[in-house]
Amino acid sequence: MVPDTERYAALDLGSNSFHLLLAEFRDQRMVRLHTDKAMVRLAEGLDEKRNLDTAVAERALDALHRFRPVLAELPADHIRVVGTNTLRAAANADGFLESAESILGAPIEIISGIEEARLIYSGVMAAADGPPRLRCVVDIGGGSTELVRGYETPQQLQSLYMGCVSFSKRFFADGIVSSNTVNHFNRAHRAARAELQELQHLAEGAQVIGSSGTIKAVARVLYGGELAEIKREDIDKLAAKVADAKHIADLDLPDLDSERRPVFAAGLAILHATFCELDIQTMQVSPYAIREGIVHDLAGRLHGGDRRADTVAALMQLWQVGTAQARRVGDTALALLHQLRPKTGSEELQRLRWAAQLHEIGLALSHSDFRKLGAYMIEHADLAGFAKTEQEYLAYLLRNQRGRIKPPREHYGFHPNPDLLLCLRLACIIHRDRTDRGLDGIKLKARDNGYRLRLPREWLDQNPAIEDLLRQEEEYWQSQPQALEISEV
Structure with missing residues (x-):
């Protein structure tokens, strides 16, 4: 709450x-x-x-x-x-x-475009009146157009590579709408309809709601500055009027904001194509959009409703991830991280828990290549609630949960914390045989140049296979900026 x-x-x-x-x-x-x-x-x-x-x-x-x-x-x-x-x-x-x-x-x-669509739908639903019903939300942005069908939550999401700025650049670069040889508005309209083919089902039987700047601008032009419901016959007439213009500068449209004018023809072409291709007769106009969804x-996220946690749970169910092993590895990894960095932030703790929950997701496809496949699945899937960098971080952890450590692809904003990787790898080793095992007497500490793991000799004698894996792990970390030293207590 x-x-x-x-x-x-x-x-x-x-x-x-x-x-x-x-x-x-x-x-x-x-x-x-x-x-x-x-x-x-x-x-x-x-x-x-x-x-x-x-x-x-x-x-x-x-x-x-x-x-x-x-x-x-x-x-x-x-x-x-x-x-x-x-x-x-x-x-x-x-x-x-x-x-x-x-x-x-x-x-x-x-x-991602799909995450953008989800956030738009969430924002629009925050302003939707009346009882729950089937809805289709359309949002035309500068570079993409999002369409979402759902009830209280989205069920089908689409993100198309067309927007008012990209179409302006593509079809109206010199400001010409129509000439003696080419009608650029009609070309943009046909291109938008091509993108929308086979998506007619998204609006079928649904209340259609539009959001964001293009749709608001069209409504204001049609209805004297008001955000009134857009009717098919009205947008048909407006599209025909704009298509007959010679140049964008010639558009005589009251209530059209001067900043919107350069991209208005392109945005209208996309919106009218959406009406035509999806057979929309009326479109409500929402005052809310992606910002409200964010x-x-x-x-x-702060009060117990983090969509990312729901996404991870759904992935575990879909790919039949072993929940007992995910719990073992997660609990141990977090316990080790608490020893190492007691003041680790909540986002890092969540990230480590999610990596543990998903670390075996690739087993659904392959036993020998499960790390590589699992990492690919997480990095390239449309995961509700996650930013692309968050997915890349999880994929990095999954890919490197065992074996030689491959460096991350360097780019701005992506700096994986080696503490998380170490704790996940150690937890995977400790529970490699899928057995519950305590950490009594095991201590993990940070040093100036890396890490020190101390284990009781009695614990190692009871788990000889794990001792061998830990010695291999010590060798793997020798090539890293932070070395790992393992010793007996």
Whole structure:
């Protein structure tokens, strides 16, 4: 249960704009206290090799300074900053992320398109009225479009590589909407319909709700600045009017924000294509979107509703992971970590527990290659609640749970803690025979240049096979920056 008057901040680093939300919970109800937006069009800066243009990156970094004062007032675990499509795609994002985190004073999580869709759905549902019913949520961003079908929780999620900025760059780069030879609006419309093929079932029988800037802008243009329900006949007429224009500058549309104008034609083409391809007749417009979903997710993490824990439990059930062994390894790994670093933070403790719960997930596919396959599954799956770097961290631990230790792939923001790896590996050795075994007399301590593990001679005599594995482990750590020394008590 979320305490009264507890504040959270969500910052969405989108492909078109950056959005900040400061919210507070009052009697279990979220109240928006402050919102801020910077239109940066980050997706404009991606070239054909997916490199982010320096000038566009600098424009985005300059915009981040306005958000820092709000974030500085909150505890670190009450803040979540997420990067979406453009930062997922950018091949040279490391330098931007390093600078952005320095400005904000908070880490940035790059989330998958499916996680983005889940958070959007959560945010929209927070504002949905009436009893539970089947709903389809549509969100058109700068670089991607998310569609989600579900009831109280999402059941089917899709993330498509089309957005108002990326389509503007692709179809309206020079601002021309139609010429004597080419109608760019119609081309964008056809391209969007192609992306939406075979997704008609998402809206079938559901109340359709739209969220975020493009859909709000269309509603305001149609209905005199109001966020009214968008009707099929009205958007048909608007699409025809825009398709007949020669240039984006020629669009005479009251209530169209000047910052939205450069990407409006592309966003409208995608939205109208969605109406046509999914046979939508009416679309409600939600005042909430991903930011509100992030805030609810944050509150859940701190008060017993962490979606990531549910995801891990579902994976264990799906792949029939042995729960007894997962418990043994997890309990021992956490006990060793407590000896090593008594003040380890809660996120690291959770990460180690999840790694222990999932360390044998690959056994469902292969006995000999279970570590490699398990790591691949975790790194590349769509895991609700997890950022991409979190999945990469878990995959690194699973891949290196035994045998020679392979170094992590170096990139900004990914710095695996060797303490977690050591404790997981030792726990896997101690319970290799799938037997409950205590740690009486076993001591693990940090040294200046590594670790020291001390074990009672009596314990080693009772477990000779484990002693041999521990000696191998000592050899494996000799090649690491932190060596492991094993001795008898």
